[in-house]
Amino acid sequence: MRIITPTEIEHVAWEGYLEPLAESFKGAESLPRVTLGEPAWWPAEQAMEGETGKKWTPPTGDRRYTLLRLACTLHPPAEVRTLYKEATLTAYLRPRHDAGRVVAHDLYPQRLTAEEKGTFKVGLGPDLKFAGLVDVSLLEVGAEIEVHKVFPVIQGYGLGESRPYWQFAHHEARPLLGCQSVYAVLDAPQEAGGVRLSLELVATLETRWGPITVGLPQEAQAHLSRTIE
16 A cells, blocks of 8 residues: 655644643743644555555454554744744554553654655555665555655654654754654554544743743643544
8 A cells, every 4th residue: 555645734633722831921922833633544454455466464463453644733933033842742542442452563753863854755564564665666565655754853752652652853954843744553452442542742842931831722632532443
């Protein structure tokens, strides 16, 4: 399967202004607007279907795997002296039924630096692990994902855990702005009956009043929970 990552969010899950996590902050004009995209997912059997028609053999064990894509856009703050220092996008994973744990089998990206930019092709191999592609024709079975890197420095955390997250960091050469998509392979027990997904976004801003930490308002949480069947 070939997946083209959109360069802009096509379906919005929530859009609005982040709120300061400390009540004493007064600089409301510095608060940034963000957009969180509707999560997209594909059952592993669908994502891993090879272009050659070859069938994928799942790993041993009674597990269900799902390819998940998350997206967020950091819009420029209205106050020109305000900039993002870092932002963290977190996915909380729970079983639909109370059965076992849902964890991140793999993440993309795990580490990108400011020296890397442009459009890349990433392969999801038969072991459901992400890897850079040199020759697409070698990927007989698996997903080919085209991604466009916008944020300069990205670090993924939480392999094998139920709370994977990605940190996006500011770099002097390129501002921390724009739309970025990230991917994860979810690993759930068959008896879980699906995955409950919740999202959280927290950012640190540098303002003329000093650094502040901002996050999603409480009303946003109702828009950022999904059930993956």
